[in-house]
Amino acid sequence: MTVQQHAREIHEQFSDQLDVTVDEIEERLDTLVNEYRIPVDEARRSVVSNYLDEAGMDRDELSGGSNEAVLVGDIDADEQWVDLRVKLETLWEPRADSISQVGLLGDESGTIKFVAFETSDLPELEEGESYALGNVVTDEYEGTYSVKLNRTTSITELDEEIEVGDDDVTVEGALVDIQSGSGLIKRCPEDGCTRVLQNGRCSEHGEGDGEFDLRIKGVLDDGEEVHEVIFNQEATEALTGIGLDEAKDMAMDALDTTVVADEMAEGVLGRYYRVTGPTLGRYVLVNEAEQLGSTDAEATLIRARSM
Amino acid sequence: MSGNTVPTREVARRAFAREFNDAGYTFKESDDERAPVYALLPTGERANRVFIAGTLTETEDIGEDSEYWRGRIVDPTGTFFTYAGQYQPEAASALRDLEPPAYVAVVGKPRTFETDDGDVNVSVRPESISVVDADTRDRWVVETADRTLDRIETFDDDENEYAAMAREQYDYGVGPYEDAVVEALQSLEEEEADEDAPEAQA
Numbered sequence: 001m002t003v004q005q006h007a008r009e010i011h012e013q014f015s016d017q018l019d020v021t022v023d024e025i026e027e028r029l030d031t032l033v034n035e036y037r038i039p040v041d042e043a044r045r046s047v048v049s050n051y052l053d054e055a056g057m058d059r060d061e062l063s064g065g066s067n068e069a070v071l072v073g074d075i076d077a078d079e080q081w082v083d084l085r086v087k088l089e090t091l092w093e094p095r096a097d098s099i100s101q102v103g104l105l106g107d108e109s110g111t112i113k114f115v116a117f118e119t120s121d122l123p124e125l126e127e128g129e130s131y132a133l134g135n136v137v138t139d140e141y142e143g144t145y146s147v148k149l150n151r152t153t154s155i156t157e158l159d160e161e162i163e164v165g166d167d168d169v170t171v172e173g174a175l176v177d178i179q180s181g182s183g184l185i186k187r188c189p190e191d192g193c194t195r196v197l198q199n200g201r202c203s204e205h206g207e208g209d210g211e212f213d214l215r216i217k218g219v220l221d222d223g224e225e226v227h228e229v230i231f232n233q234e235a236t237e238a239l240t241g242i243g244l245d246e247a248k249d250m251a252m253d254a255l256d257t258t259v260v261a262d263e264m265a266e267g268v269l270g271r272y273y274r275v276t277g278p279t280l281g282r283y284v285l286v287n288e289a290e291q292l293g294s295t296d297a298e299a300t301l302i303r304a305r306s307m
Numbered sequence: 308m309s310g311n312t313v314p315t316r317e318v319a320r321r322a323f324a325r326e327f328n329d330a331g332y333t334f335k336e337s338d339d340e341r342a343p344v345y346a347l348l349p350t351g352e353r354a355n356r357v358f359i360a361g362t363l364t365e366t367e368d369i370g371e372d373s374e375y376w377r378g379r380i381v382d383p384t385g386t387f388f389t390y391a392g393q394y395q396p397e398a399a400s401a402l403r404d405l406e407p408p409a410y411v412a413v414v415g416k417p418r419t420f421e422t423d424d425g426d427v428n429v430s431v432r433p434e435s436i437s438v439v440d441a442d443t444r445d446r447w448v449v450e451t452a453d454r455t456l457d458r459i460e461t462f463d464d465d466e467n468e469y470a471a472m473a474r475e476q477y478d479y480g481v482g483p484y485e486d487a488v489v490e491a492l493q494s495l496e497e498e499e500a501d502e503d504a505p506e507a508q509a
Binding site: 223294 | 315316317318319320321358360411412413414434435437438439440441442443445446447448449450451452453454456459460485488489492493495496499
């Protein structure tokens with residue numbers, strides 16, 4: 001890329017905020033690159049920093065200028081600025097006051113979690129509507145990607161409806177394990193963080209009071225393959241019949257939160273289930289679960305006798 | 308293996324008691340001290356973990372100094388033995404509290420023990436023992452029959468390394484386990500017939 005091309009891109013990034021011409025930018029870059037022999041990337045960084053100061057902006061707010069339009073399923077890197085054309089599939093209940101909206105966005109390649117913050121002061125998105133979202137930034141946690149909306153995100157409602165690819169999977173098997181971190185848990189109350197507290201600590205934000213939630217991290221095993229599945233609060237209550245208030249009462253009576261997972265295990269551990277939901281990393285997020293009863297022995301008996 | 312890969316969880320194999328109790332040969336696939344130990348199923352599969360469902364018919368504390376519980380779990384082909392002591396506190400307390408007979412599901416690891424007269428006993432060291440319903444038990448029987456038939460079907464495949472190992476270590480063949488499958492499935496059909504009988508009279 002030539003110095004002039006860099007100058008044009010920088011101009012595009014600041015055209016809304018600053019009254020500055022491409023020529024002026026090019027001159028600054030040129031001085032650094034050709035007079036002071038600074039590598040062009042470093043020169044660009046320095047010039048951009050200058051303009052950020054002038055405009056009173058954070059680097060976070062800087063538009064990528066010309067972002068790549070991507071499919072949500074192709075997002076595979078942290079902190080990339082991208083444009084999306086998506087349908088808002090589901091809104092979830094935000095767990096922190098700082099979060100204005102959280103949910104799932106989808107396009108033909110599947111779905112991805114998004115978060116919008118109160119401070120960004122964005123218009124509310126509506127479930128079922130399709131949008132062109134300019135300038136969102138990708139985020140990664142334990143190999144799973146999400147996108148964050150921010151103050152510079154452009155939101156355009158689309159007339160067309162974006163088709164959402166079905167990335168749901170259905171798995172079945174015996175529930176052979178309920179893993180630690182199940183039952184009544186506490187999540188980090190920090191903005192945008194929903195990590196589960198371990199002994200009252202968040203791995204990122206340290207000690208915190210935390211907010212109660214219900215979850216089951218389980219393993220379905222059909223004798224051939226194992227699938228790790230997560231039941232969220234709603235799915236956990238549907239599976240076990242134990243809701244958040246009841247769980248809190250149980251923990252309060254026992255002065256111990258682990259009684260909740262033990263109680264939940266009774267009646268579900270060792271039973272067979274078929275569950276359906278999207279995958280997130282190596283987990284299946286359970287939207288629907290059904291317990292499987294006895295099956296007909298006859299087909300298998302015919303199979304055995306014909307061997 | 309790199310240090311930060313999540314170790315894959317071992318699948319829980321399905322085998323009837325008749326086959327499981329014959330799985331006296333155990334092996335490791337690497338020299339690593341922590342490498343998983345596998346029991347070799349005679350139908351040609353390695354099992355580091357099993358899932359069984361059956362009727363708990365008897366529990367007994369056979370420990371001398373500390374509690375050590377033995378449970379007998381019966382399926383249509385035989386009896387599984389499971390032992391739980393201080394290192395399996397949850398399973399031990401399940402065995403202490405349960406009133407036989409009861410349908411239970413057990414997830415656990417195969418363990419072998421050589422007796423004084425040279426026989427090898429195979430048992431289950433439980434990770435969990437839970438009470439289940441009759442439907443779950445019946446489903447397990449059909450599922451275990453299907454998985455056993457899957458193994459028998461591929462027993463003669465050239466590339467089936469565990470079948471080759473089974474041929475080398477055991478001289479049972481697959482015949483007894485094919486019979487066990489048929490017996491198990493027939494027992495379900497008979498149960499069904501018994502349940503249907505009163506309705507037929509009505």
